[in-house]
Amino acid sequence: MPESSEATITLAGDLHARPAGALSVAAAKFDAAVEVIVGTSQANAKSVLAVMQLGASSGQQVTIRATGPDAGAAVAAIIGILAGATKAGD
């Protein structure tokens, strides 16, 4: 039975190219499948183009959902990046 994990954060800044890149680099290091969910849209966290296409902006809620052997660690790492990387505003 695969591990599954999920957490939600409110963005402190827009999910522009650089934080989207940081998110995807982190996600791609895990074996778990990771989704980024914003409102009714979702994207594969390992695809930076899909993450950027979400157009998530400051104040929006973003849910990270992972399924796989290292799902918990993947969610924790990505939430940590979103908490830090979106503060700079780009």
Added chain:
Amino acid sequence: MAANVGIVLVSHSVSLAEGTAELAGQVGGAAVTIATAGGTDDGRIGTSIGKIAHAVRLADAGVGVLILPDLGSSVLTVRALLADPDDLPGQVVMADAPFVEGAVAAAVIAAAGGDLKAVLDAAQEARHARKL
């Protein structure tokens, strides 16, 4: 820390190659090596097999190099280089991908430590990514 796949951006224009490398490097972060081969040997619009070969050697860290061409004769010049691979590192492949999106997507997966196939797939999947 394991070595990362290197990326070579081949463009007819020096500034297009360098600007795309700058953007992809910002998105992918410091872990990824992106080398450029823009313009002809004397700096005009065009491509140079010598510049591409040099960039491939710069980008190679021993685990493969992905080459992204911009348009038309960039592809032909890369093909000519790959047809005579004696001076190139072991694994060098060319991606069939949009230039900017492919570079950014490939940089992210290379930075994460993906192997050459994963980096190639990321670049080539970029053709399906919607912008709007």
